Amino acid sequence: MEKSIPEIFGSLVFNDRVMKARLSDEVYSKLKKTIDENVRLDDDVADAVAAEMRDWAIENGATHFTHWFQPLTGVTAEKHDSFITPAEDGGVLMEFSGKELIKGEPDASSFPSGGLRATFEARGYTAWDPTSYAFIKDHTLCIPTAFCSFSGEALDKKTPLLRSMQAINRQAKRVLKLFGKEVKYVKTSVGAEQEYFLIDKEVFDKRRDLVYTGRTLFGAMPPKGQEMDDHYFGVIKPRVSKYMEDLNEELWKLGILAKTEHNEVAPAQHEMAPIYATTNVATDNNQLTMEIMQKVAREHGMVCLLHEKPFKGVNGSGKHNNWSMSTDTGMNLLSPGETPYENAQFLLFLCAVIQAVDDYQDLLRLSVATAGNDHRLGADEAPPAIISVFLGDELTDILTAIKNDTPYEGTEKVQMKLGVHALPRFSRDTTDRNRTSPFAFTGNKFEFRSLGSSNSIACCNIMLNAAVAESLRQYADELEQAEDFETALHELIKRVITQHERILFNGNGYSEEWVKEATEVRGLSNLVTTPDAMPHLLDKKNVDMLMLHKVFTETEIHSRCEIMLENYCKTVRIEALTMVDMVRKNYLPAIERYLHRLAETTSLMRSVSSNVRCNYEVSTMERLSELTDFILDAVKDLEAALDEEKTKEDIFKESEFIRDVMLPRMDVLRKYVDEAEMLTSQRDWPFPSYGQILFSVY
Ligand code: ADP
Ligand code: MG
Numbered sequence: 001m002e003k004s005i006p007e008i009f010g011s012l013v014f015n016d017r018v019m020k021a022r023l024s025d026e027v028y029s030k031l032k033k034t035i036d037e038n039v040r041l042d043d044d045v046a047d048a049v050a051a052e053m054r055d056w057a058i059e060n061g062a063t064h065f066t067h068w069f070q071p072l073t074g075v076t077a078e079k080h081d082s083f084i085t086p087a088e089d090g091g092v093l094m095e096f097s098g099k100e101l102i103k104g105e106p107d108a109s110s111f112p113s114g115g116l117r118a119t120f121e122a123r124g125y126t127a128w129d130p131t132s133y134a135f136i137k138d139h140t141l142c143i144p145t146a147f148c149s150f151s152g153e154a155l156d157k158k159t160p161l162l163r164s165m166q167a168i169n170r171q172a173k174r175v176l177k178l179f180g181k182e183v184k185y186v187k188t189s190v191g192a193e194q195e196y197f198l199i200d201k202e203v204f205d206k207r208r209d210l211v212y213t214g215r216t217l218f219g220a221m222p223p224k225g226q227e228m229d230d231h232y233f234g235v236i237k238p239r240v241s242k243y244m245e246d247l248n249e250e251l252w253k254l255g256i257l258a259k260t261e262h263n264e265v266a267p268a269q270h271e272m273a274p275i276y277a278t279t280n281v282a283t284d285n286n287q288l289t290m291e292i293m294q295k296v297a298r299e300h301g302m303v304c305l306l307h308e309k310p311f312k313g314v315n316g317s318g319k320h321n322n323w324s325m326s327t328d329t330g331m332n333l334l335s336p337g338e339t340p341y342e343n344a345q346f347l348l349f350l351c352a353v354i355q356a357v358d359d360y361q362d363l364l365r366l367s368v369a370t371a372g373n374d375h376r377l378g379a380d381e382a383p384p385a386i387i388s389v390f391l392g393d394e395l396t397d398i399l400t401a402i403k404n405d406t407p408y409e410g411t412e413k414v415q416m417k418l419g420v421h422a423l424p425r426f427s428r429d430t431t432d433r434n435r436t437s438p439f440a441f442t443g444n445k446f447e448f449r450s451l452g453s454s455n456s457i458a459c460c461n462i463m464l465n466a467a468v469a470e471s472l473r474q475y476a477d478e479l480e481q482a483e484d485f486e487t488a489l490h491e492l493i494k495r496v497i498t499q500h501e502r503i504l505f506n507g508n509g510y511s512e513e514w515v516k517e518a519t520e521v522r523g524l525s526n527l528v529t530t531p532d533a534m535p536h537l538l539d540k541k542n543v544d545m546l547m548l549h550k551v552f553t554e555t556e557i558h559s560r561c562e563i564m565l566e567n568y569c570k571t572v573r574i575e576a577l578t579m580v581d582m583v584r585k586n587y588l589p590a591i592e593r594y595l596h597r598l599a600e601t602t603s604l605m606r607s608v609s610s611n612v613r614c615n616y617e618v619s620t621m622e623r624l625s626e627l628t629d630f631i632l633d634a635v636k637d638l639e640a641a642l643d644e645e646k647t648k649e650d651i652f653k654e655s656e657f658i659r660d661v662m663l664p665r666m667d668v669l670r671k672y673v674d675e676a677e678m679l680t681s682q683r684d685w686p687f688p689s690y691g692q693i694l695f696s697v698y
């Protein structure tokens with residue numbers, strides 16, 4: 001590295017420092033007001049910003065600009081326009097106006113809209129989101145934007161995210177006011193820890209399932225998996241550490257604070273954690289991170305797998321969404337305070353989250369529901385599909401003491417009277433992190449751990465922000481009417497704990513007993529698959545809440561539900577088609593080749609001597625030949641399912657058919673092929689084995 005980190009950091013970002021240095025004081029302060037307080041931007045200010053942005057971008061090697069947005073496909077989209085405009089003298093001018101900065105019209109007819117845009121009216125428009133900095137990528141100035149239809153419906157993930165941030169801002173400010181605190185804004189912050197696999201590109205290219213679907217659809221377990229636990233936090237291999245160095249540098253240039261990196265549990269699995277940022281920025285950054293991770297991997301002759309379950313029997317990859325609320329004055333609302341009054345405030349915000357998670361378990365669950373993540377949730381590596389909250393023993397005991405009006409027997413014995421007593425000091429839970437909880441309080445933030453590694457973090461933060469805004473709205477409505485604030489507050493907190501303690505669980509979330517207790521005793525929901533979860537988006541209580549806080553319109557909710565289910569169906573369909581293709585073109589012919597050799601060998605050996613028993617050859621042949629019959633039947637069953645699926649007209653029925661018929665048939669087919677792999681010589685096997693893939697980078 002020739003340059004120092006501070007020189008590199010953010011060098012490709014039109015960030016606050018650049019704005020301050022390059023914009024006039026007046027333009028800067030107006031823009032800043034737009035960024036922080038959502039004040040509308042005047043056209044002349046936009047022109048001034050655009051002109052500086054263009055000059056800065058050109059100085060930094062950019063030739064094009066694009067509105068960069070996040071359609072509902074889950075990946076980002078961009079359409080590049082060059083700055084160049086012909087000049088009268090035959091030369092060119094480099095132009096970029098405020099109008100072009102603020103609004104774009106990509107041809108968007110092929111992005112999913114769930115029926116929101118009739119095709120004759122296919123255009124949507126993109127609108128600049130000044131709260132996320134513009135940046136340069138591949139010689140292109142990228143302008144983060146929201147993406148809407150001309151009738152104003154959101155076609156992306158950013159618009160509802162921004163709306164949800166507004167909702168929580170509004171309600172949290174009302175609550176803070178009751179504590180005598182006038183703040184400019186409350187915002188939510190997120191740090192998204194990202195897991196991923198790195199494998200060798202040559203090996204990857206040979207696996208058609210990985211190429212087409214991002215995960216292996218076949219593969220017997222290697223003799224060595226992750227049972228030794230020697231990979232976790234182990235020494236990073238030189239090739240991987242070179243990759244991480246380059247990755248960090250690329251991310252730093254884009255102003256992404258990549259901070260920690262380590263190996264994960266599975267072989268070839270790693271993790272990257274950035275320093276947290278405003279939710280909106282963190283979301284953009286995470287999308288960029290995933291893109292850069294894949295790009296840098298290619299440059300190193302490797303492929304970065306972001307699928308949540310690339311390998312059966314090996315831990316999948318997730319994403320941890322560390323979430324907190326804070327004010328412009330730097331106060332973290334989830335940080336236990338020093339004084340009794342601050343403690344009461346902390347407890348109220350804590351309660352708001354607890355209640356939100358309980359009331360909207362289904363929304364949180366469905367916000368992470370994808371075909372890929374269904375393979376991971378509830379396996380013994382990731383939290384179950386049941387949503388619960390981990391607070392740690394001490395904080396739970398404190399809440400219980402408040403609820404029961406009993407003394408808290410912590411380090412100091414105190415009767416808890418909110419607003420009068422300080423919270424007893426409780427140590428931050430650092431040792432027992434309870435990784436089995438989907439939603440854990442970790443000292444001054446909550447960590448939502450159910451996300452799949454390829455999920456956009458927008459979805460869960462939209463739901464989380466909206467749900468917490470709703471708890472806060474109820475609290476503000478009630479407390480604003482109270483005659484005696486402190487008494488009302490105490491009663492409110494007691495009531496919330498009593499009503500929602502069923503969601504609190506500090507035990508082992510992976511255990512069988514928990515599933516039983518959660519569903520049978522506590523009545524928590526256990527939405528195991530995407531088709532189970534997604535339709536709940538349309539439940540009246542959810543639609544009402546999301547509309548009340550202006551996060552979604554009713555039409556948007558319906559279209560999103562449809563798109564998510566469509567994505568699910570398409571994903572599994574492609575997997576099934578890939579399986580059929582691989583079985584018919586490769587696996588069956590390969591097994592046949594090996595059978596042929598075994599048969600030839602057997603008859604050859606027998607022709608030499610009638611005493612040879614050929615036990616190995618014959619028994620292998622018998623089982624393999626039986627397996628080819630089973631495989632043929634299974635592949636025919638799967639083909640039949642593929643045909644039948646096409647006839648389903650309703651997306652709900654279609655997704656249920658996939659869950660109930662297609663996926664089980666895929667499992668059957670895989671089981672036979674994997675058994676055949678164990679019996680067939682490696683020379684004849686048409687694809688690299690799990691061992692060859694997982695240990696391909698050294
Ligand atoms: P650990 O490594 O023990 O899981 P860290 O403190 O390193 O915990 O945090 C993990 C992630 O949480 C990082 O991305 C970090 O930036 C983020 N994070 C830390 N504090 C906050 C906070 N107040 N709000 C949101 N995210 C946070
Ligand atoms: Mg974590």
